[in-house]
Amino acid sequence: MVIRCDKSHEEELLKYAGEEAVLNTFLIADILIYGFANDFQEIYVETTSQEVTAETIKGIYLRFYDNLIVYGKEDRVDEALALAYVREKGIRQVMGREETIRKLANQLDGYTAISKGLYVFAGDLNKLPKDQGCIQEATLADGERLFAFLRKFPEFRAAYASKDMLLNRLRSGEGRHFFITEGTKIIAGANTAAKSPQTTMIGGVGCLPEFRNRGLATQLVGHLAALIVKEGKIPCLLAIPETEHNLYVACGFTKEAAWTILERNE
Numbered sequence: 001m002v003i004r005c006d007k008s009h010e011e012e013l014l015k016y017a018g019e020e021a022v023l024n025t026f027l028i029a030d031i032l033i034y035g036f037a038n039d040f041q042e043i044y045v046e047t048t049s050q051e052v053t054a055e056t057i058k059g060i061y062l063r064f065y066d067n068l069i070v071y072g073k074e075d076r077v078d079e080a081l082a083l084a085y086v087r088e089k090g091i092r093q094v095m096g097r098e099e100t101i102r103k104l105a106n107q108l109d110g111y112t113a114i115s116k117g118l119y120v121f122a123g124d125l126n127k128l129p130k131d132q133g134c135i136q137e138a139t140l141a142d143g144e145r146l147f148a149f150l151r152k153f154p155e156f157r158a159a160y161a162s163k164d165m166l167l168n169r170l171r172s173g174e175g176r177h178f179f180i181t182e183g184t185k186i187i188a189g190a191n192t193a194a195k196s197p198q199t200t201m202i203g204g205v206g207c208l209p210e211f212r213n214r215g216l217a218t219q220l221v222g223h224l225a226a227l228i229v230k231e232g233k234i235p236c237l238l239a240i241p242e243t244e245h246n247l248y249v250a251c252g253f254t255k256e257a258a259w260t261i262l263e264r265n266e
Contacts, residue, residue: 002081003052005043006036013045015054017071021198022120022236022256023097027062027069028196040065044085046078061085070096070104079103091264098258111262114240118259121225121235123252129215129222138177143167146177149186153206160204177204178223180216187211190220192228200228202237205247221251 005013013031017024034041045052046059059072061082068091070082077100086094086108094101094108098115105113138146143166150160160166169175179189188211193203202224207217221237228235238259239248 001048001050002044002046002078003050005045005052009043009045009052010036012053012057013043013060016057016073017060018198019054019073020071021196022234023118023259024071025196025199025201025236026095026194027060027071028198029194030062030064030069032196034064046072046081063089063091066090066092068094070094070100072100075099075103079107083107093264094262095259098260101260101262105260105262108262110265112265114261114263116238116240116259116261117255118257119237119239119248119253120256121229121252122254125226125229128226128251129218131219131223134180135178135220135223136181138170138179140167140170142177142179143170145184145186146170146179146189149179149189149208150204150206152208156204156206176227178220180220182211188216188220190217190224192224195233197233199234199236200231202228202235205237218247218251221248225251225253 010031014028017027021028030041031043036043041062041064044061045057047056048058049056059070059077062069066089068086070077075097082104085091094104102113105111147160147163147166150156170177175191175193177189177191179186181187188207189204190202191204193201202221205217205221225235236256237248237253
């Protein structure tokens with residue numbers, strides 16, 4: 001059976017998702033931050049019993065605006081349920097474990113699959129690239145130039161479509177942004193993203209083309225990883241293999257799982 005969740009289900013949802021805490025960083029963060037009382041987020045579980053427990057849950061389906069996260073242990077989710085939900089709600093983006101999402105992709109027309117590696121820091125803090133004294137943490141006063149920097153990267157434009165959203169992140173402390181400058185110009189940046197009690201995602205890693213191959217992005221990733229570890233959490237991130245893969249492996253990250261995003265073709 002399928003049940004729409006409310007606050008009374010939170011503990012069991014987190015217990016179930018927490019068994020794969022790294023994979024479920026986004027899922028756990030959304031549950032904790034946005035909860036069950038907002039129109040833009042709703043959470044359903046597939047369960048074997050009216051009494052929802054970590055033992056009876058078979059799958060979790062979390063909608064955040066027009067994005068859907070699908071999760072089930074050992075890739076056991078109701079494909080028909082997920083597909084019906086995508087079509088009914090006009091979902092633009094479906095994400096989750098690669099094995100799960102690839103099955104949905106084969107049955108959904110008009111979507112493109114993007115596969116990424118989910119990497120976890122498992123290295124030695126003492127071997128992380130050190131800040132050469134040039135890394136700055138962004139404040140609200142940096143919002144305008146930080147937004148202009150992020151918009152230079154096509155892969156960040158969807159996440160940072162709104163300047164107000166970025167300013168709110170800086171104002172609330174929801175995410176910490178760090179950057180390196182040449183003069184007053186931001187030339188490289190990175191930030192913390194989704195957070196759970198166990199993990200923190202690193203995102204927004206970018207360096208302007210003319211300043212690459214200087215180790216600037218590596219410094220930023222190392223700086224963030226060290227901060228996260230000192231908070232008692234596990235640093236993790238999503239990356240498309242090749243160049244990014246080499247950068248993160250050099251910083252001590254190892255691949256934990258494969259993550260796939262289905263994006264609706266516009």
